[in-house]
Amino acid sequence: MNNGQRCGATGRSQIRRGELIATGRKLFADTSYDALSMDDIARHAGVAKGLVYYYFKSKRGYYLAIIEDSMADLVSRAAGDTELPRAERVYRTVDGYLRFAHDHQAAFRTIVTGGVGFDTQVQSIRDAVREELIAAIAEGAYGNRDIPMLARLALLGWLSGVEGITLDWLGHQEPARETVCALLIRMLRGTLHTIAEFEPECPEPPAESLPAALAEAVPEPAQA
Template sequence: MSVETAPRRRRLEPDARRGQILACAVRLFGERPYADVSTTDVAREAGVARGLVNHYFGAKKDLYLEVVRVMVTIPEVALERLPKGDLRTRVDASVTWFLDVVSRHSTSWLAAVTARGMGGDADVERVLAEAEEVAADRMLVAVGLAGEAEHREELRGMVRAYGGLATSTAREWLQRGALTRAQVHLLLTTTLLTIVEQVIPQVIVGDDSTRPAQPAEPPA
């Protein structure tokens, strides 16, 4: 979820050049609807030939899908940079990282999570769904629950639901201006701590009230 723009018109290594092109695409797709951005526009912005854009990313849609992916996927490096403190310290750092990233790339992030101009596209939905799964796994690592195997799917479901809350709350701040950053931070940290400290322990000990209802057996 973090892309930096490299200086233009320099001889760069392939990875750096690819990153430069992607950074320009992130910005352009954030500023304009999908239909209004071409690979020629991206190439011009990056200072490269259009063929190089196609070489690294394929067609325009492939490039767009990569933009969405990079904007909505939590990178592994975010986990590596979390402090080694207690749960509250790690939750606070996780929320701070998320808010820093979405505010730094607010226009591009909002365009990605709403898939502006591509609503209902199966490939976009697949990328968003994959990002949710990655986020679920990495959030469990962040809160120290990656090793909980017996209730893993239930915990991943809770974390996915929390991810939906995080996205909606960030939009209330960035898009609608209904909340301040401090209010969003408070809501997200308090909610995540409540889930980890109060809800998940009940699931792990097998409290029947937290278990999904089982379908009734058909009559004999």
């Protein structure tokens, strides 16, 4: 086989692997890991079960590949659109996070809760995603992804709250996503204000107006 043939074969393999991951993302969107067998997966994908084993070695390997692919989309969304105003970037990051959680509930719960049992690989993926989301928020707030440890801890605390709130929101399916997004952004503003009190290197970013989609979701203050 010459180099051109090898490249063609590699390209086809990558396409087929990507197709299997896309199928898996749909299958596992709202279905737990234990609820699907490899026979189920192969049947939905329209391939022989051996092909799934060929690309992913095991059901667990397949599931981890799906989670990594899903998380890559989330991280890409958070780190993108750097030319947008700060408030719009934060809105897109938080709203994208909530949309992802809603559309991939089983995978999201797996990531946040650590997987099946104590799964170190799932936890490693979760930790990498957390670090990337914290870095994206820091870059939007301070123009620098490298921030002091105390500021990082504060943003990690906010993100842990985001995870808990999102899990509970998924369980109740209320209030509206826009309202939850507005709440999380207000909480982030409070976190950035607190960071500024402790870290002179991280002054509080200037306040910006909420995007229209969020401004409409913020409830009016109660009348005295």
